[in-house]
Amino acid sequence: MKLDPFYLIVDSAEWISRLVPLGVRLVQLRIKDSAQAPLRQELRAAKAICAAHACQLVVNDHWKMAIEEGCDFIHLGQEDLAAADLAAIRKAGMRLGVSTHDEAELETAFAVRPDYIALGPIYPTVLKAMPWSPQGLDRIAQWKMRISGIPLVAIGGLTVERVAGVLDRGADSAAVVTDITRNADPERRCTEWIAATRPVASKAT
Numbered sequence: 001m002k003l004d005p006f007y008l009i010v011d012s013a014e015w016i017s018r019l020v021p022l023g024v025r026l027v028q029l030r031i032k033d034s035a036q037a038p039l040r041q042e043l044r045a046a047k048a049i050c051a052a053h054a055c056q057l058v059v060n061d062h063w064k065m066a067i068e069e070g071c072d073f074i075h076l077g078q079e080d081l082a083a084a085d086l087a088a089i090r091k092a093g094m095r096l097g098v099s100t101h102d103e104a105e106l107e108t109a110f111a112v113r114p115d116y117i118a119l120g121p122i123y124p125t126v127l128k129a130m131p132w133s134p135q136g137l138d139r140i141a142q143w144k145m146r147i148s149g150i151p152l153v154a155i156g157g158l159t160v161e162r163v164a165g166v167l168d169r170g171a172d173s174a175a176v177v178t179d180i181t182r183n184a185d186p187e188r189r190c191t192e193w194i195a196a197t198r199p200v201a202s203k204a205t
């Protein structure tokens with residue numbers, strides 16, 4: 001499976017409607033703390049926009065609703081994984097991305113045969129508090145060797161200025177939240193991300 005080198009993560013269908021039409025090919029809907037009904041509305045809206053723009057939608061955490069709504073890609077962290085029904089996920093034909101932060105988590109990830117493995121945080125992140133120190137760029141190369149054919153996603157503190165570094169070290173895709181969503185001009189920043197990653201995207205197709 002081939003992942004686009006630019007992996008946008010946002011927390012609403014509104015963000016998806018603003019940014020995906022600019023040329024985003026891979027986006028994660030990461031909604032925390034929502035009631036079921038509005039969450040379902042967000043998911044449906046996100047799915048429709050992505051379908052209209054040939055963008056792969058990945059649903060974070062909410063695997064059950066993702067199956068119900070006919071989505072085809074989910075992302076689960078280690079705790080999500082422990083609570084999920086993997087047989088149901090596979091039976092639904094969904095692809096699965098898994099977070100890792102250390103060796104033990106990598107072993108857990110291998111056991112579920114994920115479609116990609118995410119490593120983070122590469123740099124300090126302001127989005128959420130995490131117990132892990134920044135992994136740094138060398139760790140990307142190490143992870144890439146460990147996971148061989150499985151696509152590798154780098155996440156955490158990534159910016160346009162840092163993206164070439166993580167892709168050069170072996171990440172197949174760079175995931176980003178705040179460098180875009182907290183930028184003064186998110187559309188322009190998103191376009192800069194697309195431009196910075198396009199040479200890699202076109203080399204691989």
Ligand SMILES: Cc1ncc(COP(=O)(O)OP(=O)(O)O)c(N)n1
Binds near residue numbers: 028076097098118155
């Ligand atoms: C691409 C990608 N990598 C890692 C994460 C983090 O997942 P998780 O550890 O489950 O934390 P939450 O995002 O659910 O807070 C991710 N979402 N996407």
Ligand SMILES: Cc1nc(C(=O)O)sc1CCOP(=O)(O)O
Binds near residue numbers: 100125126
């Ligand atoms: C949601 C998330 N998970 C991470 C991990 O390491 O698993 S880092 C992270 C935050 C990514 O946001 P930003 O691009 O703003 O740093």
Ligand SMILES: [Mg+2]
Binds near residue numbers: 060061075076077080
């Ligand atoms: Mg999660």
